[in-house]
Amino acid sequence: MTAQAQSISRKQTLGSSGLLSWIMTVDHKRIGILYLVSAFIFFIIGGLEALLMRIQLAKPDNTFLGADTYNQVFTMHGTTMIFLVVMPLAAGFGNYLVPLLIGARDMAFPKLNALSYWTYLFGGIFMYSSFVYGGAPNDGWFSYAPLTEKMYSPTHGMDFWVMGILLLGLATTIGSINFIVTIIQLRAPGMSLTKLPLFVWTTFVTSFLAVFSLPSLTTAILLLLLDRQLGAHFYNTAQGGSALLWQHLFWFFGHPEVYILILPAMGIVSMVIPVFSSKPLFGYAAIVFSTIAIGFLGFTVWAHHMFATGMPTVSLLFFSADSFLIGVPTGVKIFAWLGTMWRGKLRFMSPMLFAIGFVALFLIGGLDGIHLAVVPVDWQITDSYYVVAHIHYVLFGGAIFGIFSGIYFWFPKMTGRILNEALGKWHFWIMFIGMNLVFMPMHVLGLEGMPRRIYTYGPGRGWEIWNYVETIGAFLIATSILIFIVNFFITILKAPQNDPDPWDGFTLEWTTSSPPPDYNFAEIPSVRSRRPLWDNKHPDLADWKKEEA
Amino acid sequence: MTSSSVTHPAARVSTGRIALWITLTTESVFFVTLLVAYAALRDEADWSLPHTFTRLLIPAVNTTILLVSAFMAGSAVRAVRHNDQTGLRNSLLRALLLGLVFVAGQVFEFNHAGLSIDDQAFGGVFFTLMGFHAVHVLAGVVFLALNLMRTNLGDFTSTHYEAVDLGVWFWYYVTLVWFVLFAALYLL
Numbered sequence: 144m145t146a147q148a149q150s151i152s153r154k155q156t157l158g159s160s161g162l163l164s165w166i167m168t169v170d171h172k173r174i175g176i177l178y179l180v181s182a183f184i185f186f187i188i189g190g191l192e193a194l195l196m197r198i199q200l201a202k203p204d205n206t207f208l209g210a211d212t213y214n215q216v217f218t219m220h221g222t223t224m225i226f227l228v229v230m231p232l233a234a235g236f237g238n239y240l241v242p243l244l245i246g247a248r249d250m251a252f253p254k255l256n257a258l259s260y261w262t263y264l265f266g267g268i269f270m271y272s273s274f275v276y277g278g279a280p281n282d283g284w285f286s287y288a289p290l291t292e293k294m295y296s297p298t299h300g301m302d303f304w305v306m307g308i309l310l311l312g313l314a315t316t317i318g319s320i321n322f323i324v325t326i327i328q329l330r331a332p333g334m335s336l337t338k339l340p341l342f343v344w345t346t347f348v349t350s351f352l353a354v355f356s357l358p359s360l361t362t363a364i365l366l367l368l369l370d371r372q373l374g375a376h377f378y379n380t381a382q383g384g385s386a387l388l389w390q391h392l393f394w395f396f397g398h399p400e401v402y403i404l405i406l407p408a409m410g411i412v413s414m415v416i417p418v419f420s421s422k423p424l425f426g427y428a429a430i431v432f433s434t435i436a437i438g439f440l441g442f443t444v445w446a447h448h449m450f451a452t453g454m455p456t457v458s459l460l461f462f463s464a465d466s467f468l469i470g471v472p473t474g475v476k477i478f479a480w481l482g483t484m485w486r487g488k489l490r491f492m493s494p495m496l497f498a499i500g501f502v503a504l505f506l507i508g509g510l511d512g513i514h515l516a517v518v519p520v521d522w523q524i525t526d527s528y529y530v531v532a533h534i535h536y537v538l539f540g541g542a543i544f545g546i547f548s549g550i551y552f553w554f555p556k557m558t559g560r561i562l563n564e565a566l567g568k569w570h571f572w573i574m575f576i577g578m579n580l581v582f583m584p585m586h587v588l589g590l591e592g593m594p595r596r597i598y599t600y601g602p603g604r605g606w607e608i609w610n611y612v613e614t615i616g617a618f619l620i621a622t623s624i625l626i627f628i629v630n631f632f633i634t635i636l637k638a639p640q641n642d643p644d645p646w647d648g649f650t651l652e653w654t655t656s657s658p659p660p661d662y663n664f665a666e667i668p669s670v671r672s673r674r675p676l677w678d679n680k681h682p683d684l685a686d687w688k689k690e691e692a
Numbered sequence: 693m694t695s696s697s698v699t700h701p702a703a704r705v706s707t708g709r710i711a712l713w714i715t716l717t718t719e720s721v722f723f724v725t726l727l728v729a730y731a732a733l734r735d736e737a738d739w740s741l742p743h744t745f746t747r748l749l750i751p752a753v754n755t756t757i758l759l760v761s762a763f764m765a766g767s768a769v770r771a772v773r774h775n776d777q778t779g780l781r782n783s784l785l786r787a788l789l790l791g792l793v794f795v796a797g798q799v800f801e802f803n804h805a806g807l808s809i810d811d812q813a814f815g816g817v818f819f820t821l822m823g824f825h826a827v828h829v830l831a832g833v834v835f836l837a838l839n840l841m842r843t844n845l846g847d848f849t850s851t852h853y854e855a856v857d858l859g860v861w862f863w864y865y866v867t868l869v870w871f872v873l874f875a876a877l878y879l880l
């Protein structure tokens with residue numbers, strides 16, 4: 144081969160499928176897939192950390208992990224799952240789907256989009272490099288100052304955490320601005336805000352939440368950085384600093400953050416349930432309004448994480464009542480999903496199973512949240528395993544189940560191949576049972592007074608049996624994830640079917656080929672209802688006839 | 693920032709402008725959070741350093757410089773609307789240079805305020821707010837400089853000058869934030 148021919152053939156491999164083409168890509172679909180794959184790898188890492196913790200806690204007085212290692216492992220587990228897994232998985236779906244769902248050819252700023260992905264990846268790898276450089280952060284995912292001050296946390300772990308979170312916050316901010324601009328500017332003709340697919344709505348609101356809440360985290364972290372590196376005294380009470388400042392700044396971000404984590408999953412199930420119930424979404428407007436309401440209310444409840452810090456009674460009353468209030472829009476959504484299924488022609492395939500699992504488990508988690516919002520109850524069970532149960536019912540039962548629903552649902556669009564249905568059902572049932580085995584007993588342990596974040600416990604308190612059951616459940620979850628990974632590989636190695644619309648879908652992404660071409664739509668579609676594809680398939684029964692009537 | 697996608701024909705507000713608004717929103721939340729933290733800290737402890745400086749001279753001079761600079765930036769937009777290329781170039785250049793003078797003045801002030809970052813919590817608050825504002829001024833200078841370069845390349849006309857407009861808006865924003873900080877740190 145001549146040199147010229149060689150360079151041509153090299154160019155071809157790099158052109159569309161080579162590694163370099165993925166590194167250089169600014170295509171929203173590829174960036175979406177990069178996000179999803181990277182976040183899934185972090186999910187496995189975070190999951191392994193969880194297994195380590197469960198092994199340590201399986202028996203009383205266990206010596207599998209030392210106290211110090213245990214602290215690092217739970218800190219990295221929480222930080223990973225929140226910042227490196229759930230947020231970027233949502234960003235991955237957002238990148239892949241938003242342009243397709245609104246009938247656009249890409250995001251508004253494709254290069255910024257690539258920038259936010261690489262910033263995220265770098266931030267994640269950077270944070271993990273702390274294990275090699277003298278120890279990972281070990282003060283929990285919310286890293287309370289003054290505990291995180293240099294005096295009390297002298298290793299470099301906290302410095303890695305600080306810089307890592309700054310990078311991840313930057314990535315999310317850039318990504319959110321991009322989503323907002325894209326959704327405002329690039330909607331196909333006819334797609335008014337009232338016709339926006341639900342996942343686009345939740346991405347929209349989530350992006351606003353990020354834009355308004357992340358600066359608070361950034362502030363908290365910058366102040367900590369200055370304290371640690373330049374000897375400032377923001378969190379040092381001896382020098383006029385404050386011991387509660389961090390908690391306020393962190394939770395002013397932290398509560399909106401929990402909705403940043405859950406809203407995209409709510410968007411996903413709001414798209415899956417109608418398709419698998421063969422009905423339009425029941426209560427579209429109610430879901431949209433409750434999403435917006437959650438967005439606003441989410442900024443007003445942060446101090447319910449601080450009931451035990453000694454607040455004035457008025458504040459306690461306000462934040463408690465307000466937290467009950469935020470349960471209302473959440474309840475509205477549950478009814479809307481149930482109403483969609485009511486008398487529908489239900490198809491219990493994997494995406495639908497995960498969506499139903501989401502509704503059931505999220506409901507339990509939400510009710511736990513209401514318990515915790517009752518001040519005297521919270522005083523008893525704050526910082527106990529009850530809180531751990533709450534956060535996992537909403538985040539694992541909620542966000543992760545919702546995301547798996549989305550993975551099974553849109554995998555055929557992204558790859559042209561449908562995941563194996565039998566394995567999908569095994570995955571679902573084992574994960575569902577495992578999840579309840581791990582987290583249901585945590586309620587009991589919390590009520591019995593087992594504190595969270597302890598590396599071991601003595602025998603004879605009645606905690607042994609539940610801890611043992613939880614560890615078994617954790618291995619069940621791990622098994623279910625293995626089944627998913629096997630399913631992924633056997634599916635991806637098969638020849639694609641390239642079915643553009645395997646589920647009999649409703650929205651614009653199913654009008655493109657699977658996977659869609661680079662430019663998504665040869666011709667920009669125009670939209671007359673919330674279910675444009677349904678209208679195309681059933682001109683006589685088209686939704687727009689009813690909606691416009 | 694450039695958009696490579698087609699903007700929807702019916703869209704009235706430009707994509708760049710929306711992006712700028714949202715960016716400034718998130719920046720504002722950031723500054724407000726810092727100010728609230730400052731208020732809370734001040735509320736909780738006695739600063740052992742006096743937080744009103746006897747020397748208001750340098751900050752006052754700096755304020756004037758920034759104000760004139762903002763005015764210059766504004767005349768850049770007026771100039772480009774009339775396709776006055778020299779006016780555009782001169783105004784941008786003046787605004788930019790005054791911005792740099794402001795930063796130099798700030799550096800001088802940092803060295804003469806009689807404060808250091810580890811002087812109680814207040815030292816930290818002072819340098820954080822001022823430092824971040826200075827970083828924004830520098831970002832604004834870069835924005836103006838890019839526009840100046842594009843002016844020299846003949847990129848702007850009376851109908852096509854969005855980048856100038858956005859750069860100037862950013863400059864106004866930086867000036868506005870300065871007034872708030874000046875009031876909060878020196879006057880209150």
Ligand code: HEM
Pocket residue numbers: 285401402404405447448466467469470473508509510511512513515516517521524525526530533534537538541542
């Ligand atoms: C029905 C609405 C909800 C209410 C009333 C509620 C209430 C609460 C309360 C009072 C706490 C503090 C418990 C304590 O530390 O003593 C808490 C913690 C938490 N909640 Fe919720 N919650 C709700 C929904 C959610 C949702 C939807 C998510 C996430 C998807 C979530 C995630 C969390 C997390 C991660 C924590 C623990 C933070 C930590 O201390 O590490 N919550 N919740």
Ligand SMILES: [Cu+2]
Pocket residue numbers: 397398401444445447448
């Ligand atoms: Cu909360």
